[in-house]
Amino acid sequence: MAALSIRDLDDSVKEKLRLRAARNGRSMEAEIRLILTAAATEEDGPRTDLFGALTDRFAQLGGVDLDIPARTAPPRAADFGE
Known part of the structure; x- marks a missing residue:
């Protein structure tokens, strides 16, 4: 078994x-x-985009x-002026 130390x-x-x-x-350890263990073994499922998640x-x-x-009118280009 491995040992792990977490600083700061x-x-x-x-x-x-x-x-x-x-x-x-349980003990803190x-x-x-x-x-x-749960974080390291959770499945990497397909990630959805924001729209998919909201849907x-x-x-x-x-x-x-x-x-x-x-x-009623055709689309036109934006006029940003100068």
């Missing part, structure tokens, strides 16, 4: 880890081992039908 860990992070370990009935998140709410009027 913020005191507030250490305290949160201690409290989390106590809540779960066992809690950190569990966190690191998946709100798909259950249904869609919206928009009445988009027909364009």
